[in-house]
Structures are given as structure tokens and as C-alpha cells.
Amino acid sequence: MTKPELPTQYTPADVEGPSYERWVAEGYFGADPGSSRPPFSIVLPPPNVTGVLHMGHALDHSIMDALSRRQRMRGHETLWLPGMDHAGIATQNVVERRLAGEGLSRHDLGREAFVERVWQWKAESGGQIQGQMRRLGDGVDWSRDRFTMDEGLSRAVQTIFKKLFDDGLIYRAERIINWCVRCHTALSDIEVEHTEDEGELVSIRYSDEVVVATTRAETMLGDTAVAVHPEDERYRHLIGTTVTLPLTGREIPIVGDEHVDPAFGTGCVKVTPAHDPNDFEIGRRHSLPSITMMDERGVITTHGPFEGLDRFEARPAVVAALREEGLIVAEKRPYLHSVGHCSRCKTVVEPRLSLQWFVNVSPLAKAAGDAVRDGRTRIHPPELAKRYFDWVDDMHDWCISRQLWWGHRIPVWYGPEGEVVCVGPDESAPEGYVQDPDVLDTWFSSGLWPFSTLGWPERTPELERFYPTSVLVTGYDILFFWVARMMMFGLYAMDGEPPFRTVALHGMVRDQFGKKMSKSFGNVVDPLDWIDRFGADATRFTLLRGANPGSDVAVSEEWAAGSRNFCNKLWNATRFALMNGASTGSLDDLELTAADRWILSRLQTVIAQADAAFEEFEFAKVADLLYHFAWDEVCDWYLELAKVQIAQGRDGTRLVLGHVLDALLRLLHPLVPFVTEELWRAVTGGESIVVAPWPVVDKRYADPAAEAEIEAVQELVTEVRRFRSDQGLKPGQKVAARLGLAGTAVAAHEAAIRSLLRLEEPGEAFAASARFTVGQVSVEIDTAGAIDVVAERKRLEKDLAVARKEADQVAGKLGNEQFMAKAPEDVVTKVRARAAQAAADIERLEAQLAALPAG
């Protein structure tokens, strides 16, 4: 076993790269579907090929890596499957922008050449994310890396499309959809971002009695009716009559429709079925014609003076024309309303009547809701399940066709006579048929991710073994659209088996003030920058330390530095242990000291608590627990006590040290994989901590008596340190002291106490300048001069005040009949004990104050 000399500071860059490469080379992250171990599986939510990983990903990945590393150590056959999403519209936009730089549009290249360009671009830049994942230390099975446009996954897409088509769950229809006039494609509801925008509401007189208000005045060119509420006394008599639509001269009917809110505005609504989803529904109910007055670019197409104008040019032009005719009743006024924008390019979305493919989601969504309702899939934290239900229980049909070139082409072909044929993976369309030019929404293939990546539709060993996956980790922001889609497709394709047993949701990463990270605000942190400066472990630890389930994570450089310091602390603790010959081995025949038994006992509690927190995805708790155990207990106390034991020649200390560090490093490994690997190998001589077993509680080491004994030592030491500090004694300055330890709980620890407190044995000239007691122990100290009586008096008075307050409080309780009658016995007992303690403290402190020389 080699015990190399370690430098005094941990340098992450020296170990991270080589460790990661070794892990991959050794195949530790490879998952074997043929093994007999219990399976544990996670699929990585595939990042967009266009993207780079941001802090949100880093959090996501840190959690998944921690979960899978722990389960691997616990002996599970662990699969963490990586991959990327082709991100249709986003990627197409990126490549189009690059083309624009060359003065080209995708149409200049043509479809085939353009798609070729996208693949090229993917080949060039797709490796960036893999690089980032390696830097983070993600223990993924690279041999199973997948891409949503892979041959296998494309096959899965085509298979499920055909199945849905054959089951009548996919249909083609003319509907109002969200249209991006810049991307020239349909968007699903989730690809539309709503913001509160300032618009202008104008009121237009259609007739003497009918006045309508609108923020989109230009759409009046496409009006085919005016609607009023059927019960509205003001207008009931008009239903069935017509008005003349200004500027066009068209006669349009007045219809009665429940949708109209009589209390809003004038109670009259203009109806534009081709350009507004509500109006479309009204139109359907009343068999109104639809007039499309705008093309796919948002340019007005109706005849007249407005033809050829962009929608935003047409708006004021229409208003001006109306004003000229005296038909603007109320001047336009600012009006805050919700406006949809394309999530990719931020262009204002135009509702547009269009022929598209849809998924009938009702039966699928019902099943997706039921799987959570009956507990086949658990959502964590459970409060968020309600949002999930809100979403799946009220889902609109899903528009899946996109007028893009990058994506899975819709496998439907049209015959010369208008025949429609859906073609499965191993089939081909009849001669003379033409394929639908559109591609599928990116989320269609993402929805298959948990099983398409495992080889579906083939019943592969991977699918048998790793589906359903154990847990899905993602931010609560995309719970609905992505998780719900995977649930729907998973249940549908896998005979009612949901894609995951648990959905674990985390919050968003925010800056140190809890503000959202945004480019425009300039508070975005690049995880790679932190990895460079603080190390991957520190970056991960910082994120996990803030990861309370379902709530946001605020991070700052100070936290990252603190995490780096923690890693360094582990480094130096191990360095100390190695310098003192720590090693691992059986503790069975050892004569353990109280300090040994104390730290071993504490370790068992910590293992149990860490396990409990892990099971509940309480990563912040795990991190906090291990941080304090490592730093406060192992480093600040046990190592200090161990120094004395080693000096006393207790060789068993080296084994206990080795034992504790071994276990501590293994507990920490899921959170901070690199530093623990390095140190663990040095301590144990083992091959790799990645495949080391997870610590289990050993009840033989539970030792409340030893814990109480060491706590007493800690109390005494802390009290005397306070005295020393108040008296201005330098930490290193040795002073003589007489300790009355005989018969006390800490009698066995004199050497340790003297060492920790720099107290020497009293010499012949010993002259106590201060006397006090801590618990049972009397302390006399010769400070080699007069003590600072003022400081000492202050200290004692403060303690006395605390004790008196405590006594008062407790006396109040004990004197309260209701309390005595109703409080549980253990509480009363505790209060009594506090009363006794307070009384004793008061007596002792008063005596000490009285004995203090005047000063």
C-alpha cells in the first residue's frame, strides 16, 4: 500500500480529468442488463444539441449523479443513460442564422442540403455538452449515448405514430393554431410564452347600437359576425339581424353566444373565426364562414388598401381609416393584456386557421393522471402533484406538425386521389404517393425517451431490465409538458407501465440574491467557470447544498468558495491521517477509547440520517449533515483527540481514523466524487471508491455512554476556551492549571483536555488567579499574573443573566397548573431538570462572582 505525500492544498484540476478517464476506461458506468443485481435506472433529460449546459443542468446532473452513484455503491445494476435532443425549431433556427451569415436562406440550399448542413453542424458542436458532462463528473454509460434523430429512435417515432394513427388517436384537421410568422411554423401551446404587454384598446362603431372593442383592429377585416350574450337585454333584439362591417361593406350577422361576458366592455364581440381561437369556436357553433385575411408572414391578404401591409402596419392604418369615417368611438387607450410570443424567436404569435396534425390526448392524458393518482408513479415533492393533475386533466389536443425541415418527417403519404396512408417503419408508400412535407414537434420524440433509448419497439434485454426507470429528475418548470408527455406515451407504448417510479423535482438555480439568472441581467454563472476556479466537486456540492426539494437554489461565489474549502478540509484531514499512519482494517480486537467509541457511534447515526435524507431527495440535508459531521466532529474534535491518543502510543487510533475516513469518504462520494476518490484510494489502497460498497449502519457501535462522555469533554473545553479568550490568553500560550477531574465523567480525558486547552500541570509556584467550575469539574488557572477582573466579571454576569432568565422561564412553567396538568410527562421532567440546572448554575456563578477580587 502506498501512502504518497500529499501537498497542503487540494488542486482539483490535477485529479479530475485523469480520474474521470479512468472510471470510463474501467467501465464502471457501464450497465449490464444481464446481471443479477437489482436494477436502478435514470434517463438523462436530453439537452438540446444547440445548447451548452447552464447551472440548471449542473444541478440536474449533480442530483442524478449523486443518486446513481449511491445506488451503484449499494449494489444496484445502475444505468444512467445520456443523450441529446435534436430540438427541431431551436436547432433549425441556429443553423439558419449561420446560413444568413453567409447570405443564404434554407431555401437556397433546398431541404436535403439544409438537413445535411444541420447534421454537419451537430457533428461539429454536439460534442460540447459531452465535454461539459465529463467535467462535471457525470457517471453516465457513454456506450448507450442516444440522440433523438438516431436510426433507432426514429424507428420508435415512426412506430408509435403509426400505432396512434391506427388507433385513431392522431388526426388531421383545420384548426386555429399558434403560428410564428417568423419561423413560419405552427407551435404547440407550450412553445408559446405569454407576457403582459401593453396594447391599445380601440372601440369601433359597427352600427348605431353595436360597438366593439379590440386590441387587434386589423383583424376586423376578417370578421364574419358580431356576438352578444343571448340573455343580454340590451342586444337580445338584435340577434338574427345583421350589421354592415365598416371598410368592407360586408353584411355580417349578429349572433347570441354564451362565451360573451355581458359585463365586459360594451358586451359586443367582433368574431374573426380564422384568426382567434375563441372566435373560431363561436364560428363553429354558428356555422359562420372563416375569412383568412393574413398570410403565413403576417401580411394582410384581403383586397383593398391594406393588402400587402404587415399586420403591425395594418393595425394603425385600419384605425386611421375608421377614424376618418368617424367610427372610432373611444380613442385608443393603453391596455395591459397577455400576448403570446414564439418561445424560440420571441415574435408575437398569430393565431391562424391552418391544416395540421393533432394527437387526441384525452385517453392518453387520463391514463397519465391515473398512474399518479393510483401511486404507480410518485411525484416528489407531493405538493407539486396537484399541478400535474391540473395539467393532464385539462389538456388540449396537441398540434404535432411543424412546418420545418429539421426533425422526424411525418410518416404519412398522400395518393393522387387524396388517399392518406400512414407508413410504418418497414413499410413503403405505394408508388406515386407523396410524403407530407412537415416534421413532428420535437417533444413527440422526447416523449418516447424513457423507452426509445432502451431499444423499444424491440423487447430488448435493456428494456426488460431498466424500464420503468427508477426516477426522473427535472426542474419543476418543465414538469407539465415533458413529464406528462413521457407519461402518456410510456403508458401507451408499454402496456400501462409508467416510465418512472418516481418523479423528483428540483427548483431553479438563482443568484445570490435569489434572482433568476438571465443574460440581460448579467448574473449568469457558467458552471465550467466554477469548475475551473473551484473544482467540479465544489460546484456540485454548492448546488446540492442548496437543493431543498421543490424549492429554488440560490448560489454565489462565496458558497462555491466555501465548498472548495470543504473539499480542502477533507484533503487535509486525510493528509493528517496518512501522516500518522492511518489505515483500514478490522477494529474487532481493538481496545477502543471513549473518543473512538464516540466517533464510531456518531458515524452510525450519520449513516442512518444520510440514508433517510437520500431516500427523500433531501440533498441539502445530506450535504449539510456530512459537512458538519466531517468538519465539526471528525476534524475539530476527533482528530484533535486522536493526536493525544497517538502521542500516548494507542496504535488502534490509526485504524479508527482509517475506518472513519473510509466511511465518511464513501458517504460523500455521490456528492463530491473526485476528491473522495483520490483520498479514499490513498487511505484504503482500494481500486476505486466508485465501486466500493455503500456504508451500512453497524449497531454494535451505537454507544450513548461514550457520546455523553465526549460531550462533557466538549463542554468543559469550550467553557475554558471562553475563559482564555476573554482573558486575552493567546491560543498557543501555555498556562498552568489544576483540574478537579477525579470522579467526574471526564476523568479519563485529562491528557486530551490539557492538550486541547494548552494547560500545563501545576508547578511548585502554582498560584491560581482564577477558579471556576464547569459541570462537575473545578478549574484553577494560574495565568501568571492578575486576571482581567472586569472581563471575568462580565463573563460571569452574562452567564448569570442567562441562568436567571432560564430559571424564571422554567419556574413560570412549573408554577402553571394547566401546564402541570396537561403537558406530557417527558416535557415536565425535562423542565424540572432545567430548573435544577439553572438553580445550580445561579448558585455557582454567584459564588464565583463573590469570590472575584474587586477591580
Place this chain on the structure above:
RNA sequence: GGACGGUUAGCUCAGCGGUAGAGCAUCCGCCUUACAAGCGGAGGGUCACUGGUUCGAACCCAGUACCGUCCACCA
């Protein structure tokens, strides 16, 4: 317009019915032979507000006020 979450030390957050906690920041003292990315000590909070339940409330209930997030077809 709905739903959910939050409001605790200067900052970020734990605690969720029986003596108010952590990290960072602040102040004081230290290169005490693992670590100055460190060690020891200290200061700092009527737990948003108002009521209620209870022997007892930061914690449970109701309401109010701000903040945040998601959803929604408000012309």
C-alpha cells in the same frame, strides 16, 4: 381570473407544537507541529401583519399585505 409556494440573523436558507439554527458576511484574538481555502472566541432575530386554537405557536387554523412561479380563450 384561478392554483400553488414563500415571508425566520446583513445575505441565502434550515427548523414546522415544548430552551430560535446553519453557511457566508461582521467584530476580537491567533501562522497552537493536517489545513490561514485554517484555528479559537464573540455580537446579531418581538420568526411579515391581525385574529383564533392550545397549558404552550416560528410551527396548527382563518384573514390581510407584499414577493415568486405555473396555468387560463378575457374581446
